Amino acid sequence: MNNIRQFSSKEDIQEQACLWVSRLDRGLHDEEKSQLDEWLTESNSHRQALLDAASLWDDMSVLNELSGLFPQSHTRGAKQHKGMAKQMMWGMAATFFVMAVALSVIVQRTWFESAPQFANISEKVQTGVGEQKNVVLADGSKLHLNTNSIVTVDFSSDARNIVLLRGEAHFEVAHDKQRPFSVTAGSNTVTAVGTAFNMQYVDDNAFELVVTEGKVLVKDRFSTSSNDLLFGKKSITEEGLLMFAGEKATVQGKVEARENLSQNDIDDDLAWQQGMIVFKGEPLEAVLAEIGRYTPMRFSISDESLRKRRVAGYFKVGDIDGLLSALKSSFSIEHERITENSIQLKAVKG
Template sequence: MSNVSKFTSKDDIHEEACLWVSRIDRGLTSEETDTLRDWLNASQSHRRILFDVARVWDDLSVLNELKGMFPLRPQIKGETGKARKVLRQARWSVAAGFLLMAAAAAMMVDSYWLGQNDTGYHLAQRIGTAIGEQKTLTLNDGSVVHMNTNSAIQINFDGERRLIDLIKGEAHFTVAHDASRPFTVTAGINTVTAIGTAFNMQYTNNEAFELVVTEGKVLVQDKQNSVSREEIAEMIQKGNAFGNLKLLTAGEKANVDGELSDLKNLDTDAMEQDLAWQQGMIVFKGEALEDALREIERYTAVDFTIEGEALKQKRVAGYFKVGDISGLLSALKNSFHIEHKRVDAMTIQLSQQQG
């Protein structure tokens, strides 16, 4: 029997503690409660860091739950003021370290710059979301951007242009009408331009993205094209595009990678399913399990492994709540006879139920 134990770094413990706080906040299952007790009993560091993380977010419900399971150490009689100060500094050092780690790992950026140029002003802003986070922004022109998990955009507005770079991830844009300043989003080698409409863009690889038009019309073109804003506005308003410029209208969906492909017309139900992430849901309509889990992994730090090629290609369907891993596992077992085993705190192995 080996007497060698696996060493867990402080960063790993911080990450696991963050996940436990989110799980406690939405409510633990009996199985998760047992797993949490085992994890907390495994190390005093686990307990200390989990309490520190909960304090950082000032989550009273989580702290109360934790205190019920593992009461905080009472203050020692005669403990000096200097000792108390050291303990406070240590706790905040842990908290600050966790926040810095989360910010660096998840690209949670929100930088802002406002300057002057020939058009009167220039607004530059870079905004990101962490894994599992969504964010809604109202821009200075009245447009609204709803950002999905693990996404980033760069905003560049001035008196003549409204430009956004979708750096990674997915976002839905509801564009305030302004024919004199077209609203253009760049992703990969293409741009999508509107003057007052709504559309959704999601990266499918480094250069390609999926485009869904939810309202009005948008113009899709190569970002190297040189078309004046007046021409763009006229094409969108009249519904006439020329050359390699393409117009998509409400209800249309396409993959964009230099050229348009897989152009589809969506009915209302299909549209709602594609945008279900805005209501905190993920919808699968017969995708392979491997592809479905890849989508799930966008919303959580948990990794999945699948035993066997046949199971990887097994088709799954249903509605799943974003971040609800326990609900997902229960559905896979009850509806698709797929068992799971926790390899460690961050890895879940799936296998086909036997018999």
């Protein structure tokens, strides 16, 4: 059995006594009556504090209730308690006044120092062909914009909205539950709170989405607000689809071709951030289309049989000479410069 008892301070006892008086005023339940009896038997100071608090309350129903709990103490000391109560009343009033002023100062100081102050911010960020940009946004989020890309940024006190108008961008979202971070591309919106993801247009309305950290909600931007789902107001089926870290999908109205990626796959997809492009056996025509995003050089293929020729390897962004050399040595594809910005590819003879 544990015989150790923690002693309450005088202020704690007075606070408990006031609480019991308020309960007595509205009427005690049977369980509360037992709890009050137990509390009164623990210490004479509890009985004294309750009488003093009751005198301050000055309500006949409370005093009558107390007279039933310990009539002798109340009868003998009523006048004494009344006098002591008046002194206690002024002391407590002064104390409460000081506490109220202090609390008011603390609350106001805390409010003005910690309340977020958000200015409306609108800007456009873009890159030219072959150019990349790293931008820290006003909320601390990080934007990595790939070649030939455009985004608009619109931050307000309750929302962080970005529109991907062209190209590719990677977002590392600063945590802010009060202001969801949403990126719109085509007919869809991707909404996140404290996460990271990559979006790349693959045609006018479709984009490829890779979630690198956390989770995002993908929805049709013409449906109801995605904020409701994030904060538990709607079901996923009504609002869209949650995608998690390590997932990749093509988004065009619906989420399609959804797949799980290994960390190596994610690193390869984001290799452009280190100035590299990784191919894993894509057809030559797809390889040239991707290379064409980073250079004004235009490619044509004279031999139709080459269009589906599979190409794999790591290529440095913008290094056209290195690409042409690798195509010849590893894939038997040679080239001919037609103009300054035009190259034709053909199969090596012999």
